[in-house]
Amino acid sequence: MGPILIVMENGASGFVDSSKELITKGREIAKNLEISSIAVGFGQDAESQLKNLPVDRVIAITNPELSQYHPLAYEKTLSEIVKKEEPYLTLVANTTMGMDLGAGVASSVSLPLIAYCNQVAIAGQEVVATSSVFAGKLMAEIVVPKSGAVLTVMPGAWSATEDSGSPQVDVLSVDIPPSMRILRTIEPEKSDVDITKADILISVGRGIEGPENLTLAEELAEAIGGVVSCSRPVVDAGWLPKSRQVGKSGQTVKPKLYMAFGISGAPEHQQGMKDADLIIAVNTDENASIMDIAHFGTTVDMLELMPALTERLRGE
Ligand SMILES: Cc1cc2nc3c(=O)[nH]c(=O)nc-3n(C[C@H](O)[C@H](O)[C@H](O)COP(=O)(O)OP(=O)(O)OC[C@H]3O[C@@H](n4cnc5c(N)ncnc54)[C@H](O)[C@@H]3O)c2cc1C
Known part of the structure; x- marks a missing residue:
């Protein structure tokens, strides 16, 4: 041998x-x-x-x-x-x-x-x-x-x-x-935040609909003391940088709180976040796969829930 x-x-x-x-x-x-x-x-x-x-x-x-x-x-x-x-x-x-x-x-x-x-x-x-x-x-x-x-x-x-x-x-x-032989090396863009180090992630998926709604996620993240991450379609559409992507071809995260807004929970996404301490899913589809691994879930419209939560957290 x-x-x-x-x-x-x-x-x-x-x-x-x-x-x-x-x-x-x-x-x-x-x-x-x-x-x-x-x-x-x-x-x-x-x-x-x-x-x-x-x-x-x-x-x-x-x-x-x-x-x-x-x-x-x-x-x-x-x-x-x-x-x-x-x-x-x-x-x-x-x-x-x-x-x-x-x-x-x-x-x-x-x-x-x-x-x-x-x-x-x-x-x-x-x-x-x-x-x-x-x-x-x-x-x-x-x-x-x-x-x-x-x-x-x-x-x-x-x-x-x-x-x-x-x-x-x-x-x-x-x-x-x-x-x-390597002719030259081009370093990737330095990412603004490291989502793997965040305790709280406000993660958005295709349910965010467009880049104009990202402010809702950013405001909520700021109010709760977290950072914004996302599923792959959000990166593919160019709405957020690759450094924010959670999942198989993105980052593996294990925050204390992972809030999945408008994310269906495809296996490739789950692979990067299923070990989070607490998972809260917000998805209008009660049968979305994310509900299977979430500790808590709600079927309310994320575009309504996010500003309402922000308001409550800010004590407004
Ligand atoms: C090789 C490979 C690697 C991949 N790597 C990754 C990866 O690293 N990360 C990743 O995320 N994906 C990855 N994918 C893609 C993955 O298969 C899914 O396509 C992707 O995760 C789906 O993203 P999504 O949940 O945002 O979108 P969708 O599957 O389209 O889900 C959107 C969800 O939003 C909900 N929704 C819509 N509107 C609202 C609303 N107003 N309020 C609340 N909920 C709403 C819908 O009910 C739906 O469940 C990979 C795929 C392949 C083949």
Whole structure:
């Protein structure tokens, strides 16, 4: 059986925690199955970052042009390593980068991809990965075939390792064609507020009807001490920036109070807010899915309720 290959992702300062979490589990599985653990890292600092990791061996690919993620360059480089090392498991964090890289490498080397894993367990001589499917509605248990697989693991599945070690260090420099180099990086717009840090979210959906009604939400948010977030159609229409979007392709939030105004509660939306401490849904349709997860719900018209609530909160 081949080794466990753990792919380390570069963050703003060192490896991201979700990669260090993979080390914790990767090492445990390797020990149980009596196979070796290898960590691979990219970029000019790879060697110094990797050399004290608590694994058996590290592979530092030190091309400076790999310090930043480039989908094709990373896929090409990692695929070559996977072909050479023939790992049993290739563990990648289920981050924006990892989802892209994991899928690309799996397809390039013809290995199965098991995505959205939140548990990896050993059952006898087999490894069973639990994958969250249908936006978290089902958990699928998948036996990893003996021929190996690429697993993308959800951040937070395990605690990040704080251990250190003295692995064997292999330093490589690979050939990256000019077409696979980053020319320049454009930073995304800085968002005005971080909705993941807010205790109270006044979240609006398509029921808001148009940008002219957003003032109602902003005034209510101000009166209650919260901030405005939204569902995806509101962002798609250009009424609020992407940084305010809650859900699968937006932010995951866990406020003390989540007030959903005119949001139907599609699975993709619920995925980002279902763990809020208190959910209050305002939706004229009593059968809207949001009512299934709301602690309290009302079918009054949001466009009437929002100004009335604001008035009451202001004591007017
Ligand atoms: C890959 C993928 C990723 C996605 N990611 C996300 C994501 O991150 N976040 C997200 O939100 N969606 C996401 N979606 C879209 C998602 O499937 C839904 O289309 C979306 O969440 C619906 O938004 P909504 O509830 O605002 O609109 P609708 O589904 O149209 O619901 C509007 C609701 O407002 C109610 N309403 C209308 N008028 C009023 C009124 N006056 N008072 C009270 N209630 C009223 C209606 O009864 C209705 O329930 C994604 C979809 C896909 C395929």
